[in-house]
Amino acid sequence: MVSRVIPVDPFDLVVIGATGDLAQRKILPGLYRRHLAGQMPPEARILGAARSDLTEAAFRAMVADALAAHVDAAKQHPAEIAAFLKRIGYVAIDVSGAAGWGALKAALRPDVVRAFYFSVAPGLFGELAERLHEHGLATPQTRIVVEKPFGRDLASARALNATLAAHFAEHQIYRIDHYLGKETVQNLMAVRFANILFEPLWNAQYIDHVQITVAEAVGVGGRGAYYDKSGAMRDMVQNHMLQLLCLIAMEPPWHFDPDAVRDEKLKVIRALQPVPAPDIVRGQYVARDPAPGGAGYLHDAGNPASRTESYIALKVHVANWRWTGTPFYLRTGKRLRARTSEIAITFKEPPHSIFDDARGWRENVLVIRLQPNEGINLKVMIKEPGPGGMRLVQVPLDMSFATALGEDGTDIPDAYERLIMDVIRGNQTLFMRGDEVEAAWAWTDPIIAAWEARGxxxxxxDAGSSGPEDALMLMHRDGRRWREIRE
Incomplete structure (x- = not known):
């Protein structure tokens, strides 16, 4: 099956911070792939904006290098790259001053969708919104895209929301979480709400527990200084993992509409119970000798006295009729055994087994795999082939769609590609609303404050392991086990 490409309307997209890592590694290569797919109309234009005093030719050369480094070789067509680069412009601006803003305004068209992607340090988000308003770049068709982290606590998130709201309406603000742009995450909603098969079973009566894992094999690397002020709770749980939990736990919205979907997610966040200390495990990776892949966290962070977690596991409960009694186990960490992200929904055992071979019994598990190989499978029990009686074995019913949009799966759009095109369309379904962000911080802040107060x-x-021993005990004391972390 070939994916259907629906072109968007003409637009001007300004990538502020266009010389930075995110723009060069994700945003600009993603835009090229959308150009290659035919989703951009001929009139679409992309402007880079940054402090660097570059000529347009020099910036285009930088973009060409980014495409060579981050686009699959099979998609690097010289004629298409040349055509894409013709869409590219560049303006040097001073975020904190007046330089360059007049030139940027002159380069934009008044009659098309105008989007500004804030690919800059979080501390500049509010200032950028003020500059856009001050220099007359905000029009009724303007949208702004704000990267995470959106604040570092409830107070800062509220302050940033207030600053943005002073210059833009909520429907113009796109708080991006790239996890929501993944094909598998969106198919989770399709599996739940487009099929009668699962929805009657999607509750505490039939689901034993849910595991959400986001494991990374790399350490904090060059992000050590930033990460040490953030930690796994702020960096991953408060945004990415809570969003995944919401999609699992939310009630069916009345329609696949941006506010209807976000209303239901907000209800889930507000229903999260406080997490007691015994249900939280924090960890830091250490390097043993020899240590393949690098040093320990304290070295990587450049702070020998750091108490910041590079790993966290939590047992979370949603206090509503659908989920009372069903725990959600969340874990994420750096320098773990492998890079993998998945959601595993484990169903309860049948109330009575008619088979004698109970030793081989396994629960039904629906696994939604986000990376590295996106797909969905359902593990069910069947008879083991061959003579010798009724012996049971667990096998996966593969519902993977990783190859559905192309022979090898490479035609599945990257999350950033999809989300940027949604910005141009004006579709906020996969973006966080301001009250969602604040509710997530309202739940997260007391957890962080409690462990900081206790010291x-x-x-x-160990780097390359599955995490701290106490994380295993978090599950074992409930008679459950974490799924193995593997690619």
Whole structure:
């Protein structure tokens, strides 16, 4: 099956911070792939904006290098790259001053969708919104795209929301979480709400527990200084993982409409119970000798006294009729055994087994795999082939769609590609609303405040392992086990 490409309307997209890592690694290569797919009309234009004093030719050369480094070789067609680069312009601006804003305004068209992607440090988000308004770049068709982190606590998130709201309406603000742009995440909603098969079973009566894992094999690397002020709770749980939990736990919205979907997600966040200390495990990776892949966290962060967690596991409960009694286990960490992100929904055992071979019994598990190989499968029990009686074995019913949009799956759009095109369309379904962000911080802040008040130190865990021993006990004491972390 070939994916259907629906072109968007003409637009001017300004990538502020266009010389930075995110723009060069994700945003600009993603835009090229949308150009190659035919989704951009001929009139679409992309403007880079940054402090660097570059000529347009020099910036285009920089973009060409980014495409060579981050676009699959099979998609690097010289004629298409040349055509894409013709869409590209560049303006040097001073975010904190007046330089360049007049030139940027003159380069934009008044009669098309105008989007500004804030690919800059979070501390500049509010200032950028003020500059756009001050220099007359905000029009009724203007949209702004704001990267995470959106604040570092409830107070800062509220302050940033207030600053943005002073210059833009909520329907113009796109708080991006690239996890929501993944094909598998969107198919989770399709599996739930477009099929009668699962929805009657999607509750505490039939689901034993849910595991959400986001494991990374790399350490904090060059992000050490930033990460040490953030930690796994702020960097991953408060945004990415809560969004995944919401999609699993939310009630069916009345329609696949931006506010209808976000209303239901907000209800889930507000229904999250406080998490007691015994249901939280924090860890820091340490390097053993020899240590393949690098040093320990304290070295990577450049802070020998750091108490910041590079790993966290939590047992979370949603206090509503659908989910009372069903725990959600969340874990995420750096320098773990493998890079993998998945949601595993484990169903309860049948109330009575008619088979004698109970030793081989396994629960039904629906696994939604986000990376590295996107797909969905359902593990069910069947008879083991061959003579010798009724012996049971667990096998996966593969519902993977990783190859559905192309022979090898490479035609599935990257999350950033999809989300940027949604910005141009004006579709906010996969973006966080201001009250969602604040509700997530309202739940997260007391957890962080409690361990800071106690002076807790993260538990050490070996780089390349599955995390701290106490994270295993978090599951074992409930008679459950974490799924194996593997690629």
């Amino acid at each position: 807790d130190r993260p538990q050490p865990y």
